[in-house]
Amino acid sequence: MATTTEFRTCPDTGLLFHKPAEKLMKANAVVAVVFLLVGGILGLLVGLTRWPAVHLLGDSDFYLTLTAHGINVLIFWIIFFEIAVLYFTSSTLLKCRLATPRMAWLGFALMLIGAVANNIAVFQGNSSVMFTSYVPMPADPLFYLSLILFAVGALIGCFVFLGTLVVARAERTYEGSIPLVTFGALTAAIIAIFTIASGAIILIPTFLWSVGLISNVDPIMYRVIWWAFGHSSQQINVAAMVAVWYAVAAVGFGAKPLSEKVSRAAFLLYILFLQLASAHHILVDPGISSTWKIFNTSYAMYLAVLASMIHGLTVPGSIEAAQRKRGFNKGLFEWLRKAPWGNPAFSGVFLSLIIFGFLGGISGVVMGTEQINLIIHNTIYVPGHFHATVAAGTTLAFMALTYWLVPVLFRRDLIMAGLAKWQPYIFGIGMSGVALFMMGAGTLGVPRRHWDIAFSGGAMTHDFPTTAYTLLGLMGVSVVLAVIGGGLFVLIIVSSLLFGKRKSMTQKSAESLIVEPVTSYQGVGIGKMVAPGTFVLALVFLTAFVLYYFVNWKYLSETWGIS
């Protein structure tokens, strides 16, 4: 058993922090924000190049920058932050010492070395192979090796998390089952282990190929296994993001889940049915049968989509029920009108939920439909989709949690709190614009990862409709807005960590940092429904989903016959 001097109790939230774990959380979270900053600046350069009127970078710089942008935000920012979330949800929520802090530091060091080395490989200029590094286009061996190092580090982090769960159970630091948020993090960790294993299975032979020890890596095999890494890593984000939604609903509203069973079952569906997400990436590849594609993208009933739709109802539903319990029980939407819209932790999560669902979720299911993929594959629609899910959904949720972590974990007052109120809206609206306008341009056939859709200098050219140029221009404006929002986040957080007033480690703050939990939802709602407002919103979502789904079948039916 660890000694009590290794722990501190947060005077505001009552959370018990294991000091070695706390240091690791801080280190991972801070490094994550640094990579967000780097990736965000690179994203600005990419956006300003794809904005036809600006067309900032030259061709080779553009492809280099795009490669670095993808890896820095999609892997380094997200995974460093997720490791911090894993340590928080295991050590802190279970009031338990972190298993093997030394191994955790080793993992952190490997991740950091991998991340820095990967950037070095890319910026040296001979690894502009994009995030996906499809064979047989070669990158520098260091490119693959650095990713493998990073992956091993992240894997160590996952095992430290699992080890902590084991320690907590053995030392009986909690009663009964693990908290729902920890359960969500466990889901993320399990998917992460599968993901990282897939990454290793394909990147190790690719590394050996790049140094000449293997003669050939089959491109289809690469695509199937690489995407079991590339897409599943986004499922880690989904699981972690949903866990953060539940966490913010708890700290901001004292919300308990509508029912533990449903929310946990939905996480379980993620583990069971997200795994062959790579199928969505090979819908128009040669040599893969329709039966395989149909089954593996849907498992006959879209159970992973079902899981996200459940969380999409239960998170705002529990917020609604908790608000109603506190007296905002009038009509359908009083609970929402009276929500703390000026609190960036809440507004960040709410925007994350809406944008993830309406823009990211619907577009993802539509383009993952076997035949509809024909009119979307590799167009700029695809990055439109994942900017809605990862850049707006996951990133906004993590930003929201960070606003809460600054006083609780770092014990600093937030400075520029007035600006922080606006930050989630600026970033959220900007990123929604990025996603929507990219999807619009993609519907018109504009390719992704393309330096110049005017094809200047080419032997043959193609004229995209002027609407496509307009949409890319609007995307460029949105990129600027999103980068301002992201920049404000980094500015507010970094300056708060450096210059924010130190909070007492023992005295309670004037303002409340956690809301007293609601214990029962008895007697709230309308009729027998505890969350009627959320249900209405869910029906609006469903209507949008159904309409958009069939509109795309109509688009498909209008093109050439293919059989």
Add this chain to the structure above:
Amino acid sequence: MSTLAPPSERLWWKEPIEKVEILWIAIALSWGIVMFIMMPYWHVVGKQNLSNEAYKTTPEAFQKKAQAMVDKYTVRTEGERQFPVVRPPAGSDIYMVARLWDWWPIFELENGKSYRLHLSSMDWQHGFSLQPANINLQVLPGYEMVVTITPNKAGEYSVVCNEYCGIGHHKMVGKIYVKE
């Protein structure tokens, strides 16, 4: 208790489910099943479905077949690089080569007629993106994909590369002309 602490009810799996949850799960699951059925349904009634036909090949073997077709059916050449324009008979097998950074050759097809289009890459991965019809296919080296295409409108179509393939990627454009 909140989501940050263990469930207050130790036997949480025996707690009743909220009504709003059951209703929503039923709706969402039904919608999932509808979306699943749409895919096999489209294979029966839809006109846009990928075939499962594909072969292992080599760049040399594929290039040879494409060259034989070009030698037989070229009607003229275009541009400074003397790109062959091929007018194959309706219903025939046509071969399009993807390479750094061309789609070769140019085709002249008849509207409403079907052709068996074979696609393969000579080097890296490429993306066949037919514009403005907006049909997008992945083209891999070592694999030959066969799709039967039926143009439904006359005009000039471009084949844009939409899989990043190096520094000349943004200049990789081919043509398909569809005549009445």
